[in-house]
Amino acid sequence: MLEAILFYILAAVLLGMGLLVITRTNPIASALGLVAAFAALAALYALLSASLVAIIQVLVYAGGIMVLMIFVIMLLNLHPDDLKPMKAQGLTVVSALMGALVVLGPVIWVLSPAGSQPPAALTAGFGDIFAVGDKMFTGYLFPFEMLSLVLLTAIVGALVLAKRKL
Amino acid sequence: MDTFPIELTALLPLWIVVGGALALLLLEALLGEEGRKASPVLAGTILVLALGCVFHLLSLKGMPGSLFQGAVVVDLYSLTLEGICLLSALLTCVFSASYLRRERAVTGEYYALILLAVSGMFTLALASDFLTFFVGLELMSLAAYVLAGYLRVQERSTEAALKYFMLGVFASGFLLYGIALLYGASGVLHFPDLRHFLEQGRYSSPLVEAGAALLLVGLGFKVALVPFHGWAPDVYDGAPAPVAALLSTGVKTAAFGAFTRLFAEAFGLPGNWVPAFAVLAVLTMTLGNLGALGQESVKRMLAYSSVAQAGYLMVGLSAASLAPADDLERAVAFYLLAYTLMTAGAFGWIAWAAGKGETGTGFEDYRGLGLKCPWMAFMMALFMFSLAGMTPTAGFFGKYYLFKLALDHGLLGLVLVAVLNSFVSAYYYLRVVVFLYMKPVEGKETAGLPAPLDLRVAFLLCGLGVLAAGFLKFPF
Known part of the structure; x- marks a missing residue:
């Protein structure tokens, strides 16, 4: 029960932060959203008993990769005028929906009663x-x-x- | 050789190439300008050495089979693919030496990158599980992206690299997601295990089909099948001509080789894939040929022709789930050998004939070259005849084996479309020959282009290969 509650909280944080990454115009805000998303993902890994992957996720992604991204943002040194919000065009929306379908389709199927499998016992x-x-x-x-x-x-x-x- | 572990001896060609790549990277650091000058010769020597190793392994009685707990498999098929990739890389090195001199480009890490690409090709050809497969594909592709943009001062080369990179990364995403779905459904990564899992028929999950379809899309991007071919003409046309030779032959050989192994060995279930493959084959052949018809640049025509040739391979691959894996792999490997000889030769010829900055790639530029440089013009004519599939050349036999395989398994309609397409392609291939020999030179007389000895030897070997390959005992 506790695991389920934790899972839904972490998943909500992950999704919310993911949205933050693609909706903010300020690159630093996006980058901070990404850090939080990585941290939530690491916690999800830990919840799945994959402790090593969780640690690596924090060290490599939230640590190393993020520093790199911040450096790139700093070196590009974009002027606030360059950071206009992007307008979604018709084709972009259609491709995004198609992409979401490809990614989400199998996930939905796995979650449906027909596709779900009983969890396997963990080895020592x-x-x-x-x-x-x-x-x-x-x-x-x-x-x-x-x-x-x-x-x-x-x-x-x-x-x-x-x-x-x- | 018995005293060495089998992992060392059976994969010796790979270790030689990897060691060579590292040595070339160190060479410049240690020896400076001297090392730079020696690098083409050293790269060529390493490739010849590895080729010798491949021939030795091919001549052994038993094959080592699967190694590293099933991560790689050394058999006749993977060794043949290794040989073809080495041939392609060797030709590329020879074409590059005079090309880079002419363009005054710095050799730097160029040859090391070629060897790194070859190690990726080897990994891909040897792969017998999805992890090895993906790592090999990425290694090969990364080196190929950089090589495509090697002449960064030229806008077209940079554009080619960027397009290749963007679409390549996109394709890798598809592949990886497909692999993840398959792993999720089956819990195995080795090809034979997956086949075993599918044969038991216990799975009742669309995840397997979805995963395989995503793999098909990702691989379709990598080998430029229509409708995933959009990048190919721009990349082959924009990349330096010797690199285009490597991209359209070695890279394609490894990707197609692994593609064939994947669908023949992991998904080798009766009847499953025929319609999907047949549609891809028809689209790729037809649109590739139609694209090539209207081109005014020979290099761009060759780029489209490379797309069309992938279509002929798909005709054979359509029989993947009907024919025994061995027969299919033989026919595909032979076609890839023929294709490598003639396509690498043709791109190498362009690298030579187009002049500084690759300004002369149009049909018009080769007017009357048959009289000025009879030897080189004859070679190009030979490659064109072979690409068109004329009788005594390797191109004919390659198509013959593929189409026969498809015919034997009842794909008559598909083979008819393929033969019709071959006739169409003869028009644009032979157009090159017409310009070489039958169009008079207009305006002032120009001197013939000088051809260095190493180029002449490379073309001679290519030409002999094109003529002789068909008469060899049926491949391996």
């Missing part, structure tokens, strides 16, 4: 750092190591495209 140590580490370095070792190359490519690529003098 589910979601803690040992379980995740075990998976990462056994079954998913290969994709995990290849990810380091993805990061390397991203760094090298960003430098190649952005460096002032090659």
Whole structure:
């Protein structure tokens, strides 16, 4: 019962903050909304017994990624006149609705009586750092190591495209 | 080799390419200007070494099969795809060397990025679970975005990179959501496990269909199927010509190869996918060919032709749920080999013939080149004949195997549309030949373009491949 109440409170915060992100014209307000949304998401993960993912969410997203975003906002240094509210055009609205349908359709189906499945029992140590580490370095070792190359490519690529003098 | 763990030996081509990419990145830092000059040669050597490894592995008796607890699978199909990707990258390196010299572009990290893209292609070709598949796709795409915009002083190159990046990221979103839905429905990530799960028939959930459809959309973007092809002409046309060769051959080979494995091995259920694939095939062939008909630039024509060629592959793929996975993978791999030889050759030829800044890409610019540079013009004519699917060339045999596969499984109507489309495509391919040989030169006489030796050798190999591939014993 307590879990359900917590879930609905956190979900409401997440949705509200998500709306804040896309409706505010002031980028800093949007960024702060995003921080709150990330925090609510982390709490939701914790509610699902995924403690490690919750911590990573706070550290990486609410911490690292957000600092990066604030820096970008600061460096762009937009003038208040540039920040006019966007007018939604017909095509934008239609595409947004279609996109929402694609995303929401399966979610609604899962929540409906036909699609819902009984929750599976959790294994011992589910979601803690040992379980995740075990998976990462056994079954998913290969994709995990290849990810380091993805990061390397991203760094090298960003430098190649952005460096002032090659 | 028995003393080494199998993970080391069976994936040796991948480790060579990854190590080579890291070495190239360090080279410039350690050796400076000297390292910069050596990088094309070093990149070529690494690729040749990896190609040798692939041939050695192909000649072994048994295949290593699945490794890393099923994350990757080393079999004839994945090794063949690796070979094709290496071929494409090798040709790109040769075309790039003289191209970058001419454009006075700094080589810098160019060759390292090509090798990183190749490691992504390998990961994709080897992938046997969704995680590896996605990581490989992202690795390959990231390197490809940067390569497309490598000449950043040119507006068209930057525009190409931005379009490619935006739509590529969008497509990745579709793919990831599709994978998430499939995982949610089945709880497995390995392709064979998913197939096992589907064969049991216990699932009664539209999540599987929705996930597979999203995967189809995402992959459709990546391999430029109509109606998801909007970016392709602009990107292939705007990217530097040698990079366009890599994007339209190596990148497409890996993506199509994994696409085929996914739908042949994970979703290989009878009858499920024929209508969806057939519609995509017809749309892609027809609109690709119609787009190519009206072009005045040969490079842009080749971009549309690349879309149309993906349509022919889809004809074969329509039989994915009917034919045995082995037959399908053979036919697709052979077509990809033929396609890589002729398309990479054609883009490389444009890189050479278009002149500084790629100003001369129109049909008119190649007027009478057949007399001025008979050797190079003959090569281009050969590639065009092959792309049009004329008899003795690889292009003909590639189409033959694909269409035969579709015919054997009762897709007569689809094959008829494909053959008609082939006839239409002959018009614009042969138009290049007409301009090369049959149009007199107007105005003042211009000197022929010089062709460096490395280019001549690369074209000779491409040409020989186009002529010989069809007469090899049926692929692997």
